[in-house]
Amino acid sequence: MSMFSRRSWLTAGAGLGLAVLLSACASAPTAMVPTATKPAPGVARVDLGGITVTTLSDGVAVRPLDANFVRNVPLADVQQALRDANLPTDKVEIPFVPLVVETGGQRVLVDAGNGEFGAATAGKLLEQMAKAGISPASINAVVISHFHGDHINGLRNKAGELVFPNARIYVPAPEWDWWMDDARMNAAPENARGGFNNARRVFGPIAGSVVRFQPGAEVLPGLRSVAAFGHTPGHTVFTIEGSKRRMLYWADAANVAALFVRNPEWAVAFDQDAEAARKVRRQLAEMAVEQNLLVAGYHLPGSAMGTLTRRGSGYEFTPF
Numbered sequence: 564m565s566m567f568s569r570r571s572w573l574t575a576g577a578g579l580g581l582a583v584l585l586s587a588c589a590s591a592p593t594a595m596v597p598t599a600t601k602p603a604p605g606v607a608r609v610d611l612g613g614i615t616v617t618t619l620s621d622g623v624a625v626r627p628l629d630a631n632f633v634r635n636v637p638l639a640d641v642q643q644a645l646r647d648a649n650l651p652t653d654k655v656e657i658p659f660v661p662l663v664v665e666t667g668g669q670r671v672l673v674d675a676g677n678g679e680f681g682a683a684t685a686g687k688l689l690e691q692m693a694k695a696g697i698s699p700a701s702i703n704a705v706v707i708s709h710f711h712g713d714h715i716n717g718l719r720n721k722a723g724e725l726v727f728p729n730a731r732i733y734v735p736a737p738e739w740d741w742w743m744d745d746a747r748m749n750a751a752p753e754n755a756r757g758g759f760n761n762a763r764r765v766f767g768p769i770a771g772s773v774v775r776f777q778p779g780a781e782v783l784p785g786l787r788s789v790a791a792f793g794h795t796p797g798h799t800v801f802t803i804e805g806s807k808r809r810m811l812y813w814a815d816a817a818n819v820a821a822l823f824v825r826n827p828e829w830a831v832a833f834d835q836d837a838e839a840a841r842k843v844r845r846q847l848a849e850m851a852v853e854q855n856l857l858v859a860g861y862h863l864p865g866s867a868m869g870t871l872t873r874r875g876s877g878y879e880f881t882p883f
């Protein structure tokens with residue numbers, strides 16, 4: 564590893580994880596698309612065979628559309644893509660959708676929502692869980708894809724209390740190593756330390772008990788992690804492997820579907836390494852199509868889980 568820069572090692576790691584996954588799953592059976600039930604607005608559930616996945620809307624953030632949102636194409640192209648999807652062209656609505664996976668007798672929350680720290684239109688996860696009959700105390704585990712605030716802030720409230728008091732927390736080791744590195748934080752300009760400070764707010768008091776897993780590991784029964792570095796240095800996605808169907812939860816591999824699923828080469832402002840993120844986005848989408856995986860994503864529309872098909876030079880996501 565010494566012959567590689569950290570960055571090329573990360574990129575190589577992402578490719579390796581996907582290659583291993585591809586070869587392991589080449590014989591995935593094709594099957595009918597299962598039907599999802601919708602116990603309440605903003606809640607959808609699908610049975611993968613021995614494993615149930617429930618998506619719960621944490622709400623949305625709305626941001627004015629400007630030339631910075633998509634870094635590498637003219638604003639007019641972005642507006643046209645929104646128009647083609649019958650969406651407003653002066654703003655973008657970004658949904659946040661955590662999952663609850665019930666597997667092997669455990670109830671696992673995957674990504675934790677904005678909690679009390681996001682837009683007024685976000686932070687709805689606990690409300691949605693109540694509607695779905697899922698109490699915070701019944702969550703046995705929380706698995707985190709990466710350390711951006713919209714994914715980890717729901718773990719600890721403003722009073723400093725853990726929101727899921729009985730949950731063991733699992734995080735990707737490379738993500739932890741990046742954000743919890745004091746030397747890296749201190750080397751960053753003062754105004755770029757928000758992410759580092761926030762990771763300490765959330766995880767600092769429980770640093771000893773957080774489980775740091777290596778991407779590639781099966782974190783919990785049927786929930787296998789896959790390195791997908793780029794969006795952040797340790798961004799990690801998951802396959803959820805039921806006996807009937809398999810699902811890919813790609814976390815933030817693609818943001819707003821009408822823009823970045825349709826145009827996987829487009830780079831959203833939030834991707835830390837846009838080049839690596841672009842590669843990963845394409846690899847994951849190809850994997851999903853070739854292996855007939857159901858797809859879920861943290862910023863996908865509607866139920867945030869459904870099917871993916873090729874369309875033009877990109878893809879089309881169809882939610883349940």
Ligand SMILES: [Zn+2]
Pocket residue numbers: 711713714815861862
């Ligand atoms: Zn996100």
